[in-house]
Structures are given as C-alpha cells and as structure tokens.
Amino acid sequence: MRLFDTMTREVRELAPRDGKTFRFYCCGPTVYGPAHIGNFRTFVLQDVFRRSLELSGQATFHVRNLTDVDDKTIRDSQASGRTLKEFTDHWRDRFHHDCDQLNLLRPHLEPSAVEHIPHQIAMIAELIEKGHAYASADGSVYYRVASFEGYGRLSRLDQRELKEGASGAVADDEYDKDSVSDFALWKARRDEDGDNWWDSPWGQGRPGWHLECSAMCREYLGDSFDLHSGGVDLVFPHHENEIAQSEACTGHVMADHWFHLTHLLxxxxxxxxxxxxxxxxxxxxxxxxxxxxxxxxxxxxxxxxxxxxxxxxxxxxxxxxxxxxxxxxxxxxxxxxxxxxxxxxxxxxxxxxxxxxxxxxxxxxxxxxxxxxxxxxxxxxxxxxxxxxxxxxxxxxxxxxxxxxxxxxxxxxxxGLLLPATAGEETAEAPAEIAALAEARRAAKAAKDWPEADRLRNEISALGWEVKDTKEGYELCPKN
RNA sequence: GGCGAGGUCGCCAAGUGGUAAGGCCGGGCUCUGCAAAAGCCCUAUCGCGGGUUCGAUUCCCGCCCUCGCCUCCA
Structure with missing residues (x-):
C-alpha cells in the first residue's frame, strides 16, 4: 500500500520493519465525554487503513491508547462527583459501544495512560539524565525543546515564527519554564486535582499529556515502529513533542511513517x-x-x-x-x-x-x-x-x-461497510398480522377488487408498514 | 504574522498534460389497476488573470475567496 507521509510530505510505499507484521499506533480518545462524528472520522479512516492492509495480505499489530488522566478527565470527574476511574470507565465503555456500532475493529492493544505512570516516570528520569528535561522549583518537570535538534521537523514550524500565545492559552503557572516552548512532562500536584496525584522523584503530581504516547509506544512497539497516526491537529504540538521525547530518549527514529487525518467540517x-x-x-x-x-x-x-x-x-x-x-x-x-x-x-x-x-x-x-x-x-x-x-x-x-x-x-x-436489510429480507421478518393483511391484499388484487386492495394497503400503512408490488408479488418494509 | 489544506455539475466528491469517475437530488422512459418500489437513460469544461505547451481543469506566477492549526482539540 502507498500512503502519504506527513514527515516527508510524499506518498510512500508501506513496508513493515520486521518484514512480517505492520505495527502501528493511533492516538486514541480522551475519555471525558461522548466522541463526536469528527473524532469518528479519524477512527473510521484508521480502521479502513488497517482493513485494507489486512485484506491485501499484510498482517498488522494495532495499538490505540486511551487518555484517561489529563486536565479534562480530572476536572470533569470531580465536577460529576465520581472518581477518575469511575468517570473514565464510563466514557470508555461508551466509546467502545460506539466503535462497535460503527463496525470498527478493536485494536490489538488498548493501553491506558493512568495504568502506565511508572513507565512515564522512568522516561522522565531518562530525559533528565540525558539533559533534555529539568525540574522546576514547584516540582514540575519540563522538556527543554532547545535541546532537541530535530524539533519542528514534522510540523515544519519554525519556532521563531510562532506567534506567541496565539491561542491565548499560555497558562499562568508556566513562569518557571526556561522557555515558552518547553512543555510539561510532569505536572506538580495542585489542590484542584483532588485525589488524582502520584508520587514521583520530583514530588507528587501527574504526568503531562504528550508523554503517555511516547511511553506506551516504547513499551508495546519498541523504540522504532512502522507508523503513527492521529488527527491533523495532533501534528503540532502533540506528535512533535512525542518525537522529541522518544527520540531524545532512544536515539532512534520513532516512527517510519506519519498518517494524519483531516478534520470533518x-x-x-x-x-x-x-x-x-x-x-x-x-x-x-x-x-x-x-x-x-x-x-x-x-x-x-x-x-x-x-x-x-x-x-x-x-x-x-x-x-x-x-x-x-x-x-x-x-x-x-x-x-x-x-x-x-x-x-x-x-x-x-x-x-x-x-x-x-x-x-x-x-x-x-x-x-x-x-x-x-x-x-x-x-x-x-x-x-x-x-x-x-x-x-x-x-x-x-x-x-x-x-x-x-x-x-x-x-x-x-x-x-467496513455493513449492508442494510433489503426489502425482500424485511418481508420475511414482517409480523404475522402484517403478512396476513398483505396476503389478503394479494387475493383482492387477483380478484381485481381494487377498492379492497387499496383499503388493505392503507390498513397496513396505518400499522407502520409499506407494501410495494414487484414482478413476483410484493415486498413489505417498515415505514420511516 | 507563520504553517498547512482547498476552491470541479443544485448538494457531496474523485481524477487527469489531450477536451471531467461516482453518489444524492432532479428530469425522461419502462414496468404498473393506481401508488410506491425497481430497472434503464440524461445533466458540468473544472475561482479569476497571466505564462509554459501543439494542447492545461491538471505545470508555473499573481490575485480573490474559504477552511484548519499556531502548546495540551480527532
């Protein structure tokens, strides 16, 4: 299969590194509410991607994470009066239900962020050791973007041209970062986080968002794997940051191919x-x-x-x-x-x-x-x-x-298209009462008793079904 | 301001250096007691202006317009 690669900006042939199984990672949902049809555009196309590979004879290994610890899940779980786990389990189940409805193949593995905090802590320690991260006075840890030479390669965004605070989202607690571009690997515990904190060498707190994917990719797919995917909005900063974290840690190319899905309007x-x-x-x-x-x-x-x-x-x-x-x-x-x-x-x-x-x-x-x-x-x-x-x-x-x-x-x-029932199949499933009326109408038609035939058609219609005559006889289908 | 995507039939949407797939809607026909359904058929010169070329919707330049992203949104 040939597929466009965001990193090189060209359509490239896909081939598994190990010559056997195509191993890829998709950034999954943040489970704090129902996914919308835009989210599903991404997941559906990723599903078509996987199915197309498999049906062309290529074995796959598909990992998709669940983001179940971040600002939104913590905030909304508290607002709902439930624990983080109760809250995210609920929305995870809903997500799974929707995915099944849409005929999405389940990923081979679906790791969750909150279950991989030790992996994330280990990665932070490694990044600090290698000079790519630093702890601030309040116990947060930041990634030093300037320490990673390739930063910005995926998104082709020249840092100097970033319009500062263009999104108006520069948080007030970021004053102790060395540079505005640096991003959080570990966020120090805050009162509003409630019970949602974990111990770390840098004090109590919780992991930053970008880190979970780097840690779980490494755990389940190794230092390098075949393809990484997500919505276009993730190109920057999420995937850019993942690359910085992973490659600074391992010294290897994180993914051979980057597959991004454009938004739904x-x-x-x-x-x-x-x-x-x-x-x-x-x-x-x-x-x-x-x-x-x-x-x-x-x-x-x-x-x-x-x-x-x-x-x-x-x-x-x-x-x-x-x-x-x-x-x-x-x-x-x-x-x-x-x-x-x-x-x-x-x-x-x-x-x-x-x-x-x-x-x-x-x-x-x-x-x-x-x-x-x-x-x-x-x-x-x-x-x-x-x-x-x-x-x-x-x-x-x-x-x-x-x-x-x-x-x-x-x-x-x-x-991944499942076909609807045809009129013929629906006829077979019609209730006996409806079927009897339809048979009576057939008899009336055979006797050329048009008023009676029309009356029966109206009666069937009143019961929510529609009769359609065919060459062989008739079909029944539920009215919309 | 920077980066990126895009402007193709009423709507949605592919594609190509040699006069533009497909779906929906609409129209016509067939079938039919009527109706519906079904089947068949029909409908565009590709945002604007230049350039390159034997030839451009398809390449290049300029312009207009739309949309997305610019630190935690798929």
Missing part, C-alpha cells in the same frame, strides 16, 4: 457545541440514522481533504441530506448484493477471514486497488458503483456470481 464550518452542530452517534440514532449510514458518509471524502458533513438542507432544516444520500446508496449496494447472492445460490455473507484469502477481485478489483493507493475511499466507492452497473447479474453462472460476490465483499470489508 459541518455545513462548511468547524463543529462546535455553541453552534449546535456538534453531533454524536447517539444523536444521529435518535434522528433515525444508522451507524452504517454515518460510516458511509465519513469515508465519502479522501482522508487528506476536509469532509463537509451536510446536516442542513437548502432550507436550513436539519434533515441530514448527506445521511439520506448514504441510505440510498447503501440500499442500492444491498439490492445488488442480494441479486448476486440469489444468482450464486448462497445467501451467506462471506466472513472477514474468508475474504483475507481473496487474491483477485474480478469486477471489483480496481475498486480495491483504489484503497491501496493512498487510501482513496471516494474513488473506491465510485468504482464499486461503476462495476455494479457493468455487471449483468442475470448473465452470470452461479460460480461467476459467487466469485464476483467475493470481490464485492472484499472491498466492502475493507471499507
């Missing part, structure tokens, strides 16, 4: 609670949309382009046209798949494991290859639909249909 602008365009999976579910529909929208733009999630229609009403479009598109895919399944004589969907052995995707090969070329998900989707139009299902032999279906499902598996 909502109706052309940044998502924010104050604008009321801040969406969670839960909210979309309440509006009647499935996780698969959201997933489809999230992969509909290339990961290095801003994706504009259209929530409001032309009249300014929050009707989610993007999700409605995704629903239609998924329904078409499902219809096509159902036709292939019927033709092949095998209704079962091929399991992920079986798809790993597919070497040639038939009509869907080029769509799969789009993913191997810098994870071009929109092109892959386009090629899937082009192929669907070209494949004449009725002209295929059962074997050919089965073969094409494997190719189709390999791409769908790489994209």
């Amino acid at each position: 909502v109706d052309g602008g940044k998502m924010s609670k104050s604008l009321g365009n801040f969406y969670t999976l839960d909210q979309l579910a309440k509006a009647g949309f499935s996780p698969a529909e959201l997933r489809y929208v999230l992969i509909s733009a290339h990961y290095r382009q801003p994706l504009n999630f259209v929530a409001k229609d032309a009249d300014g009403n929050e009707t989610f046209p993007a999700l409605l479009g995704a629903r239609q598109a998924l329904q078409r895919l499902a219809k096509f798949d159902a036709a292939l399944a019927a033709r092949s004589g095998d209704p079962d969907i091929p399991p992920y494991e079986a798809l790993l052995t597919v070497k040639e995707g038939g009509s869907f090969q080029s769509a799969f290859e789009s993913l191997q070329n810098d994870l071009n998900t929109p092109e892959a989707l386009g090629r899937v639909f082009t192929a669907i139009k070209a494949v004449k299902v009725d002209a295929l032999s059962p074997d050919e249909a089965a073969s094409e279906r494997m190719g189709l499902h390999r791409v769908l598996a790489a994209l």
Whole structure:
C-alpha cells in the first residue's frame, strides 16, 4: 500500500520493519465525554487503513491508547462527583459501544495512560539524565525543546515564527519554564486535582499529556515502529513533542511513517457545541440514522481533504441530506448484493477471514486497488458503483456470481461497510398480522377488487408498514 | 504574522498534460389497476488573470475567496 507521509510530505510505499507484521499506533480518545462524528472520522479512516492492509495480505499489530488522566478527565470527574476511574470507565465503555456500532475493529492493544505512570516516570528520569528535561522549583518537570535538534521537523514550524500565545492559552503557572516552548512532562500536584496525584522523584503530581504516547509506544512497539497516526491537529504540538521525547530518549527514529487525518467540517464550518452542530452517534440514532449510514458518509471524502458533513438542507432544516444520500446508496449496494447472492445460490455473507484469502477481485478489483493507493475511499466507492452497473447479474453462472460476490465483499470489508436489510429480507421478518393483511391484499388484487386492495394497503400503512408490488408479488418494509 | 489544506455539475466528491469517475437530488422512459418500489437513460469544461505547451481543469506566477492549526482539540 502507498500512503502519504506527513514527515516527508510524499506518498510512500508501506513496508513493515520486521518484514512480517505492520505495527502501528493511533492516538486514541480522551475519555471525558461522548466522541463526536469528527473524532469518528479519524477512527473510521484508521480502521479502513488497517482493513485494507489486512485484506491485501499484510498482517498488522494495532495499538490505540486511551487518555484517561489529563486536565479534562480530572476536572470533569470531580465536577460529576465520581472518581477518575469511575468517570473514565464510563466514557470508555461508551466509546467502545460506539466503535462497535460503527463496525470498527478493536485494536490489538488498548493501553491506558493512568495504568502506565511508572513507565512515564522512568522516561522522565531518562530525559533528565540525558539533559533534555529539568525540574522546576514547584516540582514540575519540563522538556527543554532547545535541546532537541530535530524539533519542528514534522510540523515544519519554525519556532521563531510562532506567534506567541496565539491561542491565548499560555497558562499562568508556566513562569518557571526556561522557555515558552518547553512543555510539561510532569505536572506538580495542585489542590484542584483532588485525589488524582502520584508520587514521583520530583514530588507528587501527574504526568503531562504528550508523554503517555511516547511511553506506551516504547513499551508495546519498541523504540522504532512502522507508523503513527492521529488527527491533523495532533501534528503540532502533540506528535512533535512525542518525537522529541522518544527520540531524545532512544536515539532512534520513532516512527517510519506519519498518517494524519483531516478534520470533518459541518455545513462548511468547524463543529462546535455553541453552534449546535456538534453531533454524536447517539444523536444521529435518535434522528433515525444508522451507524452504517454515518460510516458511509465519513469515508465519502479522501482522508487528506476536509469532509463537509451536510446536516442542513437548502432550507436550513436539519434533515441530514448527506445521511439520506448514504441510505440510498447503501440500499442500492444491498439490492445488488442480494441479486448476486440469489444468482450464486448462497445467501451467506462471506466472513472477514474468508475474504483475507481473496487474491483477485474480478469486477471489483480496481475498486480495491483504489484503497491501496493512498487510501482513496471516494474513488473506491465510485468504482464499486461503476462495476455494479457493468455487471449483468442475470448473465452470470452461479460460480461467476459467487466469485464476483467475493470481490464485492472484499472491498466492502475493507471499507467496513455493513449492508442494510433489503426489502425482500424485511418481508420475511414482517409480523404475522402484517403478512396476513398483505396476503389478503394479494387475493383482492387477483380478484381485481381494487377498492379492497387499496383499503388493505392503507390498513397496513396505518400499522407502520409499506407494501410495494414487484414482478413476483410484493415486498413489505417498515415505514420511516 | 507563520504553517498547512482547498476552491470541479443544485448538494457531496474523485481524477487527469489531450477536451471531467461516482453518489444524492432532479428530469425522461419502462414496468404498473393506481401508488410506491425497481430497472434503464440524461445533466458540468473544472475561482479569476497571466505564462509554459501543439494542447492545461491538471505545470508555473499573481490575485480573490474559504477552511484548519499556531502548546495540551480527532
């Protein structure tokens, strides 16, 4: 697979260092509230990345952390009257639930920051010993940015050109840093942290944010590994700082490849609670949309382009046209798949494991290859639909249909798209009462008793179902 | 001010130095007791101005506009 690398700013071929398993790290969520659809754009694309590697025959080892000790988790846990653990466990579980809904593969390892404080302390000690960090009078420890020659290489940010305090976030407790660019490795205990402090050689306190990833990467992936990923906002300062910490410590290149995901926009602008365009999976579910529909929208733009999630229609009403479009598109895919399944004589969907052995995707090969070329998900989707139009299902032999279906499902598996039930499947699941009414209507139609047939259709409709006549008979589907 | 991304059909969104995928919506047709559904078909010269070139939407320069980041936000 070829993928753009933030460090070199070019598309490069990926290859595992050890020649066998591709080992990568993704910066995970801070568990202090529900993740929003922007967060999920990142996690979904990372998931497509992993699936595409695996389905192309590349074994992977995927580590994604949980940030469960930082300013926000401590602050909000206290505000809620719960312990930090109770609080972060709750939001972690919610995150897992949402991830499952979105059909994200679980990482092979999901280390949490609070469980790796000894590793972080050890790393701080090593950095101090090597002259890259210093303790301040209040018991905090800072990284001396000037001590690391390569600082700024990833983000290409010349320190001298940093607009000082541009974010207005320079904390008042930073007066004892040697330089404004220096960042905290260890933060001295403060009253407002409550019970959330740990002992260290520099006194009681807690670790700084950037350090957890460096420590856990080193613990589980070693001094050097294949790829590191996160949202674009993490390029600076988070990943820049991780590199400074890790490489100053180990003397080795931290990661061979940097994979960054561009942000999601909502109706052309940044998502924010104050604008009321801040969406969670839960909210979309309440509006009647499935996780698969959201997933489809999230992969509909290339990961290095801003994706504009259209929530409001032309009249300014929050009707989610993007999700409605995704629903239609998924329904078409499902219809096509159902036709292939019927033709092949095998209704079962091929399991992920079986798809790993597919070497040639038939009509869907080029769509799969789009993913191997810098994870071009929109092109892959386009090629899937082009192929669907070209494949004449009725002209295929059962074997050919089965073969094409494997190719189709390999791409769908790489994209992580689960198909919705088709009308035919829903007919089979309709309650007996509805089915009986539909049968009665069929009889009325056969007798050309149109008033009775229409009356039955209305009755079915009143019960929440819709009858659609087909060549063979009829289909039933729940009304939206 | 610095760094970065981008302006392609009504909306979303790929792509290419030789006259632009796909999805949604819309329109037409077929099917149909009606309706719905389904199937098929149709719709753009790529922000503006220069330049390079036989030829640019695709390369270069300038301009306009949008968006993101600039120390703890995916």
